[in-house]
Amino acid sequence: MAKFLNTSATNYFLEEMIKEAKDRLILISPYLKLNDRMKELLSDKNRLKIDVRIVYGKSELHPDEISWLRELTYVRTSFCKNLHAKCYMNEELCIITSLNLYEFSQVNNNEMGILLSRADDASLYKEAYEEAQRIIRISEEVRISLERVASESEGVQSHGGEPDEASGKLSSSKLAVKLGYKTNEFLDKAVAAGHLEFRDGKHLLTVKGEKAGGEYIAKSRFGPYFRWPAGFVPI
Known part of the structure; x- marks a missing residue:
């Protein structure tokens, strides 16, 4: 059954969802800006050769972050114009929330979210996954660069x-x-x-x-x- 998440719960379950990803990880957020904790988690997924897709609408990365991201072989990025959705999912869980990716592990704002489980909410999970795939399809896959x-x-x-x-x-x-x-x-x-x-x-x-x-x-x-x-x- 779907679970309501407040700010702290959204942060907690998002981190757990990323850590528990065994096959795929999809991160859809308007802003591409990564804090140290997120970079640590993504680096670990890359070492485990987990397929990670990040879709964003605007990049706020610094040159050193760009260099770091380009070294992650299994992390692919896509640009999507007019993106406002925030959706994070692995092969078993999906979080639809107001939390931007760059705000992960921060408590500056009051956020809300919904946690869906593929096992308990198969139909809703399937709809969210299909919409995430549609966003990926209409996005332009890019190699993050200084340009x-x-x-x-x-x-x-x-x-x-x-x-x-x-x-x-x-x-x-x-x-x-x-x-x-x-x-x-x-x-x-x-x-x-x-x-x-x-x-x-x-x-x-x-x-x-x-x-x-x-x-x-x-x-x-x-x-x-x-x-x-x-x-x-x-x-």
Whole structure:
């Protein structure tokens, strides 16, 4: 039967749920910001080779945290636009709560939550799991990098941008989809081919990139982005 959780209970059961994960762990929270306790728990899951999926809407990671997260082979991250849900689950338990991931182990706010058990609440657990999978499917899986954090706060939004139909050009993310890449894979290939340069945590358009038709669009409703000829291939 579903169990009501107050602030302290939410923190307790969330930690226990993470520690008890044997097969999978899904963490959905608008803000990606990890305290020391959460990093300790995730590191342990990584050592045990547990599949961990983190879906977030905004990253507030510092460079040292980014480097740490990139070393976790079994932890995958996805960006989901307009994310507001907070849902945490393993193969047996699910917590739906007001608690953001970055507030875990803190008692600054008054929180509420509901704990579901797959054994006792099979139907509800199944619905929550299916919705979590839907959110994962519509999210863009990203490799956390300095470029990603910089893009969200001050630089190029590689996951955004609008295709300019009049110019016949596409944003990096749109062209990446067309070529069968993730956005970061496309950007990595553009760097390797010399069309982009990665410096000081940002991607910059090179002379070769400009000659290939690449453009840096400084302003749009999605923020700055690169656009390329529809037939462009980063080789």
